[in-house]
Amino acid sequence: MLLLLDLERSIYRLDRKGATERAEAAILALSPRSTELPDVVIDLAGDGAPPSGRRTLTPTFNGVPGEIGVMAALTAERDILIELHDTARPQRPWTARPASPDREVFAATLDAALSCTVALVLKAIDERRVSATDTVAPAAHAPTGFGTAASLAWASAVVAAKAIRLLGILAKGAKEWRIGWRGDSGRASLLDRGEAVFRVLTGGVGSYLADPFPFRHRGRDFIFVEQYLHSKNKGCIAVVPMDEQGVAGPVEIVLEEPHHLSYPMVFEHAGQIWMIPEAGESGKVTLYRAESFPYGWRREADLASGTEDYDVTPLLDDAGIWFFAAERLWRSSSWDILNIYRADSLTGAWSSHSAGPVVIDAALSRPAGDFIRRNGQTLRPVQDCTRGYGCGLTFCRIDALDALDFAQTPVGRINAGAHGCHTYNRRGGIEVVDLFGRVPNSKEVTLSYEPLSAALPGSRSSEDSVAAVVAEAG
Structure with a gap:
């Protein structure tokens, strides 16, 4: 995975200050937490019993902890679904569906997904916001694992696809x-x-x-x-x-x-x-x-x-x-x-x-x-x-x-x-x-x-547009 990220940063000249960068030494050198029970634990591993806390938040990507879920969604051409599981509301995970600015650049897509995850975590922690509208999303199937060989194969396929698309643009004209x-x-x-x-x-x-x-x-x-x-x-x-x-x-x-x-x-x-x-x-x-x-x-x-x-x-x-x-x-x-x-x-x-x-x-x-x-x-x-x-x-x-x-x-x-x-x-x-x-x-x-036939009164979502001051719709 790290090899793929390094390869993309080199090919696409990506900024080195993204969410996918390795943690800085100052963060890794932080002293262990105190013996007091923490108010909130953010469990980024999700692969075992997290440290005890009054409240635990565990993010998953298409049902899987860690960035592997993002890659699985991209390879399967699925939308990315972030679920933040919260012990304070176990039946209603916080959800987000981030955009994928370029689904063929994993580092950029992962940066975007992790940024939305940070926003979702901060929203969940802020107790003023517990009344905000949320939806319960269906659980996603766990993906297969991705090793170095699979990551490089995926990157090679992406490069080929981009080349084919460029030829198509030259032949048909840009959009x-x-x-x-x-x-x-x-x-x-x-x-x-x-x-x-x-x-x-x-x-x-x-x-x-x-x-x-x-x-x-x-x-x-x-x-x-x-x-x-x-x-x-x-x-x-x-x-x-x-x-x-x-x-x-x-x-x-x-x-x-x-x-x-x-x-x-x-x-x-x-x-x-x-x-x-x-x-x-x-x-x-x-x-x-x-x-x-x-x-x-x-x-x-x-x-x-x-x-x-x-x-x-x-x-x-x-x-x-x-x-x-x-x-x-x-x-x-x-x-x-x-x-x-x-x-x-x-x-x-x-x-x-x-x-x-x-x-x-x-x-x-x-x-x-x-x-x-x-x-x-x-x-x-x-x-x-x-x-x-x-x-x-x-x-x-x-x-x-x-x-x-x-x-x-x-x-x-x-x-x-x-x-x-x-x-x-x-x-x-x-x-x-x-x-x-x-x-x-x-x-x-x-x-x-x-x-949309599924639009029912009282459902919690969004619709139409209204003039800011002078509404002149028929």
Whole structure:
């Protein structure tokens, strides 16, 4: 196992500060614990009787202690399931389903899984969070063992698979993002119709478009997007103006920073137009105000700093604002951890939800668009990253949201055929999505909405999306 990790670090030039590094000498030199009975024992071996303690936490990966369970899941093409067995609640293990940013790089996947494990352990230890929503996952079958020969054979197969994939990309063309849009003028949405045809808009040569957010201002529609510039290796925020006939105008950049920007969450509040773009790599969540809409934006305030928050999506209520965000912790991906923050006002101080992180699940965490008020329910679009970033979009109904609890139920999903999809929004007279795949010649694409028959009232999960301040869903 260590040989495989060292080999991958050399081939892929991985950072040496990951969770898979050998323990530092200072940690190994720690003195033995005192003779007093510890409050909590974290049993990382799980292969025998752990040291006695008032409470014992034992993590397993697909039913197996240690990293061998992660490798077994990867080789069998299964999702990774973390179960944290807790003697304080023996019938209800804490669970997490981490994303696999690159399932063919074991060190990176193990780093992400172990980072989510740390988050889960900290959540379990924090007694304020015992009321958080949890699920009991089915037990996984124990895998066969992996020795050095098996590890190297697996690595060789991965290298061959990557080479074949590269040849396929060269032959067929790389996959890219583009957006789909349709003018609905108050007609039924995709969720109501079940199927709709969207026009396709690409970024042209040298860029791609993603993360569309429509906005109507003084009777005119605009679509804000991420425009990723290959020449600069980063995203900027751009706008696509729509004319009275619903024809898309030229794409024009309206906001650029030294770091990557995407997910232009545009909304109206207190008579002003605001934007919270995704800027996770900056370590800040920054609020911008429109000085000359739609082309002039001014940095108004840093809402949070010192954290990697992605796709921040605000939800107003009578007493303040909830901010939903995908959070990257240590070596985790930014796809599988959902945290919620509370503020008394738009620029007020953030406080983390007492049950945070409220979800650790690649299928139900990262925001995928504005909230939606529909049929008396609040829906949350969610990225389904179980098979990779941008591979699917699920709508979740928010069943509970207060200072102590959060619960959501998946109620439907978008079927984009061979395309990936990770953003949905509808506002004013425009309904938009984004699409991931090889760019075809077709200028239209048909999408469908599939209700989930298993979605039952009171189940604890997530759904749909609602406009942060001005909800204009049909």
